[in-house]
Amino acid sequence: MAKRTGKNTIELENKPKILSSAAIVGKNEGEGPLGEEFDEIEQDALFGRENWEQAESELQSRTVRKALEKGKISEKDVDLLFAGDLLNQCIASSFGVKEFSIPFFGLYGACSTIALSLAAAAVFVDSGAAEIAVAETSSHFCSAEKQFRFPLEYGSQRPPTAQRTATACGAFVLKKNCESPVYVKYVTLGKITDLGIKDANNMGAAMAPAAADTIANFLRDTNTAPDDYNLILTGDLGEIGTKLLREIMQKEYDIDLSRVHNDCGLMLFEREKQDVHAGGSGCGCCASVLGSHILGLMRKGELKKVLVAATGALMSTISANEGQSIPAVSHAVLLCREDENG
Amino acid sequence: MSISKKQYSKMAEKASPPSPKLKNSLKAFLIGGLICCIGQGLFEVYSIYFSLSEDNAKICVSITLIVLTAVLTGIGVFDKIAKHAGAGTIVPITGFANAVVSPAMEFTAEGHILGTAANIFKMAGPVIVYGTAAAFVYGLIVYIFKLY
Numbered sequence: 489m490a491k492r493t494g495k496n497t498i499e500l501e502n503k504p505k506i507l508s509s510a511a512i513v514g515k516n517e518g519e520g521p522l523g524e525e526f527d528e529i530e531q532d533a534l535f536g537r538e539n540w541e542q543a544e545s546e547l548q549s550r551t552v553r554k555a556l557e558k559g560k561i562s563e564k565d566v567d568l569l570f571a572g573d574l575l576n577q578c579i580a581s582s583f584g585v586k587e588f589s590i591p592f593f594g595l596y597g598a599c600s601t602i603a604l605s606l607a608a609a610a611v612f613v614d615s616g617a618a619e620i621a622v623a624e625t626s627s628h629f630c631s632a633e634k635q636f637r638f639p640l641e642y643g644s645q646r647p648p649t650a651q652r653t654a655t656a657c658g659a660f661v662l663k664k665n666c667e668s669p670v671y672v673k674y675v676t677l678g679k680i681t682d683l684g685i686k687d688a689n690n691m692g693a694a695m696a697p698a699a700a701d702t703i704a705n706f707l708r709d710t711n712t713a714p715d716d717y718n719l720i721l722t723g724d725l726g727e728i729g730t731k732l733l734r735e736i737m738q739k740e741y742d743i744d745l746s747r748v749h750n751d752c753g754l755m756l757f758e759r760e761k762q763d764v765h766a767g768g769s770g771c772g773c774c775a776s777v778l779g780s781h782i783l784g785l786m787r788k789g790e791l792k793k794v795l796v797a798a799t800g801a802l803m804s805t806i807s808a809n810e811g812q813s814i815p816a817v818s819h820a821v822l823l824c825r826e827d828e829n830g
Numbered sequence: 831m832s833i834s835k836k837q838y839s840k841m842a843e844k845a846s847p848p849s850p851k852l853k854n855s856l857k858a859f860l861i862g863g864l865i866c867c868i869g870q871g872l873f874e875v876y877s878i879y880f881s882l883s884e885d886n887a888k889i890c891v892s893i894t895l896i897v898l899t900a901v902l903t904g905i906g907v908f909d910k911i912a913k914h915a916g917a918g919t920i921v922p923i924t925g926f927a928n929a930v931v932s933p934a935m936e937f938t939a940e941g942h943i944l945g946t947a948a949n950i951f952k953m954a955g956p957v958i959v960y961g962t963a964a965a966f967v968y969g970l971i972v973y974i975f976k977l978y
Contacts, residue, residue, distance in 0.1 A: 539939035639936035641903045642953060643912020643919050643928050645854065648847045684835035685842060693842040697831060731845045740833060 490614050494709025496676050496702075503671040504613035506823070507620075507661045508559030511779035512551045513772070514629065514655030520757045525780040527554050533630055533655065541579055544628035547657045547772075548573070548584030552624055555659035555779075566590045566661075567618035570609045572601035573626050573771055574653070575635060580626055590622070598800030599695075599724050600678070601625045602775040603819035606660060606796075610672035610821065613662045624659035627770030636688070636805060649690040651726045651769035654756055658775025670786045674710060674822040678702035680802070682815040688801075688808050692729025692753075692766055695799035698816035699725060700736040703797050704743065706820050714748045718791045721782065722818075723774035723798030724753035726767030752777040774798045783823075792828040796821050854916050861911070862918030869895060869922070892923055899927035904935065929953035 493499045510527045518529030528550070535546040548571065556563060569588065572595040573580035585592055597604040605623035612618040632653040633640055662672070681701050685694040699722050707713065714720060725733055730751045737743045752774040753767035778796060785791040797820040803812070833841070869891050876887035902908040908928050912919040919925055930950060937949035951958065 541939075634936055638953070639932035641906060641909050641928070641935055642932040643903075643909045643915075643925070645849075645913060645916045647849050681831070683831070683833065683838040685838075690842065690846055693846065697833070697838065701831065728842070728845050728847075732841060735841060735845070736831075736833065740831060 490611050493674070494705075496678075496705040497709035498611060498675045498677075500610055500614040500672055500675065502614045502616075502664055503673075503826070504610045504662050504664055505666050505668045505671040506783065507561070507663045507666050507668050508555050509658065509660045509779040509783050510551050510554035510558055511656065511658045511776040512547060512554065513657075513776050516629070516652075516762060517654050517656050517756055517768075517776065520762065522756060522777065522781050525784060526776065527551075527558075527780070540628055540631035540634055541575060542583070544573060544575070544580035544626055544631050545584035547628065547655070548580060548624060548626045548659075549587055551626070551657040551659040552585065552588065552622060555622065555624070555661050559661040559663075561620060561661055561663075563588050563590060566620050566622055568593055568609070568612060568621045570595055570605035570621065570623045571625060572596050572605060574598060574632050580628070580631065584626070597817055597819065598802050599627070599769060599771050599774065600798040600800030600817050600819050601771045602658060602723065602778065603796055603798035603821055604677075606662075606672065606821050607675040607677060607819055609660070609662045610675060613664055614672075620661065620663045622659060622661055624657060625771035625775045626657035627653050627655070627772040629653045629655045629770075632770060646765055647689050648765050649687070649692070649728050650765045651691060651724065651753060651767050652757065652764040653770040654768045654773040654776065656756070656770070656772030656776035658772065658777075658779030660779060668787075669789075669826050670783060670823055671826065672821050673824045674706065674820075676702055676706040676709065676820040678705070678818040678820070680815045680817050682813055684813045686808075686811065686813045688803065688814065690728060691769060691801045691814070692724075692726040693732055694801050694814035695816040695818065696725055696729040696732035697736060698818040699729070699733050699797050699799045700740065702818040702820050703737065703745070703795070704741045706795065706797075706822070707743065710822075714743060714745050717748055717793045717795050719782070719794045720745060720749045721774075721778070721794055721796045722749070722751045722753075723796075723800075724767065724769035725751045725799060726753040726769065727759070728766050729799070730754060755781070786823060786825055789825065789827070792825045794823045796823060857914050858916045858918035860918070861915035862921060865895070865919070865922045865924060895923050896927040899924040900931045903928050903931040926954055926957065929957070
């Protein structure tokens with residue numbers, strides 16, 4: 489059963505496993521360095537639908553269907569679906585999964601939602617409250633631009649600190665006692681951290697303190713060091729956030745992350761060539777990289793222990809217009825291979 | 831966390847690369863200047879070949895640039911130019927046209943009344959409001975000076 493370890497961490501003793509995962513991305517993401525590893529690359533930004541919001545919903549339903557198909561699980565066997573996205577009232581999720589007759593648990597943690605939904609699904613499966621659960625999150629460049637920034641065709645210049653919202657979705661099927669080698673061992677839920685960054689074009693800087701706090705709490709609660717892990721993966725800190733995270737870890741906790749840390753926002757795109765400035769972002773960024781590349785390496789045994797700490801910037805256009813700073817949060821899950829003790 | 835907001839603000843500033851101001855200014859100057867040259871060329875064409883009066887030729891130049899921008903915005907080219915041009919495309923009338931057309935396109939999905947019509951001035955609205963207010967102040971100053 490799930491058991492609290494230390495102040496912020498929950499240990500899952502029954503090994504909720506990631507039975508299968510799927511990742512579907514848009515054209516730009518497909519042209520990135522991880523292009524070959526995704527289940528599908530959709531060339532049409534509208535995903536065959538009429539508007540950006542519907543496109544993102546279509547992306548979600550396709551990805552969930554793909555993950556279920558890969559896990560050979562029928563929709564009616566799934567007890568709970570945990571999902572979230574960036575749109576107001578999480579409409580990409582609720583409209584995206586309405587065709588499934590699965591009880592829906594909507595979540596919002598901005599770009600940290602993938603870790604939040606995985607954490608929630610893992611705790612439910614571990615405790616037996618759900619036999620099979622699905623965790624998934626998405627983001628779409630066009631729907632996010634429309635809601636948070638400018639109309640798509642508006643001619644503006646982006647500063648080098650800006651990140652590009654990924655058109656991507658990742659879905660994960662969780663179940664106990666199954667064939668898969670990868671399970672969720674620990675879950676660390678983060679608190680809101682705000683060090684006063686107001687620039688919505690510098691989300692990496694706004695989110696780095698939250699990631700540092702959660703990673704430090706996780707290491708303290710589990711009494712481990714970064715070198716005990718093959719990879720400490722953040723969600724979408726991008727170039728600036730990555731730099732700041734490592735600096736905060738060093739200054740505040742005397743922990744050197746540089747040897748084991750990487751960031752999905754830096755992995756999804758080839759930054760210079762694809763002109764994405766500081767890197768990728770969005771709920772789908774971490775979800776798709778984790779659901780394809782990272783889990784692929786774990787299944788092959790090339791990675792055995794991966795700490796995923798996804799971060800989210802929790803501002804809205806209203807709070808930004810009011811001049812308020814950006815509160816951020818980071819949630820972490822530790823993914824382990826069964827043949828790895830510890 | 832023992833790092834204060836002030837300290838962190840400095841750390842963040844140091845970690846964030848600045849915008850390439852010189853390169854951006856140069857590109858804005860060249861592209862903005864080119865648009866103005868096109869405008870002047872159009873003015874010559876309208877005055878010489880169409881024998882329009884100066885006022886009418888000026889209006890036709892504005893209309894041509896607005897239509898051109900609207901078409902370029904519609905086919906998804908304008909934002910790619912503006913990405914490089916910055917103020918070079920914002921300052922001339924092209925910026926205003928783009929700021930009206932782009933939200934009109936974006937919000938069509940929400941209907942012609944509550945979508946397009948309600949959002950068409952989302953970007954340009956502030957320019958209209960403060961432009962009108964500034965014109966009023968300017969007019970008042972001119973009026974007062976002319977009185978004496």
